[in-house]
Amino acid sequence: MFETLIFEIKEGKCYITLNRPEVFNALNNKLLTELNEAFNVCRNNETVRVVVLSGGEGKAFCSGADLKSGITDPNLGKVLKATYNPLITNMRAIEKPIICKLNGMAAGAGMSLALACDMIIADKNTYMTELFVGIGLLPDAGSMYFLPRMIGTLKTFELCSTGRKVFMDEALQLGLVNKTVDSAFLEEEVEKMADFYAKAATKSIGLMKNILNKSFENNLEGVLNLEAEGQTQCGFSNDFVEGVMAFLQKREPNFQGR
The missing domain is CATH 3.90.226.10 (2-enoyl-CoA Hydratase; Chain A, domain 1)
Structure with a gap:
């Protein structure tokens, strides 16, 4: 290849x-x-x-x-x-x-x-x-x-x-x-x-990377907005559901990166 x-x-x-x-x-x-x-x-x-x-x-x-x-x-x-x-x-x-x-x-x-x-x-x-x-x-x-x-x-x-x-x-x-x-x-x-x-929560880590790329070009308000937008995406992710369930069930999460 x-x-x-x-x-x-x-x-x-x-x-x-x-x-x-x-x-x-x-x-x-x-x-x-x-x-x-x-x-x-x-x-x-x-x-x-x-x-x-x-x-x-x-x-x-x-x-x-x-x-x-x-x-x-x-x-x-x-x-x-x-x-x-x-x-x-x-x-x-x-x-x-x-x-x-x-x-x-x-x-x-x-x-x-x-x-x-x-x-x-x-x-x-x-x-x-x-x-x-x-x-x-x-x-x-x-x-x-x-x-x-x-x-x-x-x-x-x-x-x-x-x-x-x-x-x-x-x-x-x-x-x-x-x-x-x-x-x-x-x-x-x-x-x-x-x-x-x-094995980590790939979706949230990817969004972290994206926001950090932009952090020096934004003021506080801009970063707060980026965090809010990213958190919305995380909230609808399978990894978030799995993470909460694992926390409540006191077990290790099985993240799929989605």
Whole structure:
């Protein structure tokens, strides 16, 4: 089905694994297109309750744009609008949680790709870097949207304008990742989180994601209205009925994500 990534759906979980280890999972047009297609499958498949995005077995999660493949069009803005931007927009629009399994270095657009996820569980021995400035570019693929919201503008400017490496102890302190673990336990931790979301109230979690996407662009009144609209949708969901019944019957809910 795909040439540059591994795609698998199993027990409510969709695993998307970048599969260009020979170039540290660098992003070329083919991989970007296939990633977008893979996320479209996740969006439209009702059995998928959570997505796990990983760099596979190599040393890197993603090293950013594949510069070795050559720059065929110096109009980089046009390239972004055709490839990176639709992918990042798609990831944020999917009303299902996306867990980034940060198994190795995330650089440039690879860091942006990680930041576009809803949760990052990382190998504590790896790092992130906004290395764009080293080749005379500015961060793209959403980094300058996600970073200020996570760590503020002062720290964002520092990381973007220096391109320095941020190792995971600092990343955890800054709030760039949710959890760091030894590489030997990374798979176990990610699976534990994926299992949780595969059985959770997917409808309400998707609406949470949607509202959080819009929270910085709204005032209090706007967010209150979004919460009310979302709560109405939850109130008519099967998961809400099941959740209340489980609470009254003092048992674990059996959510179906509907």
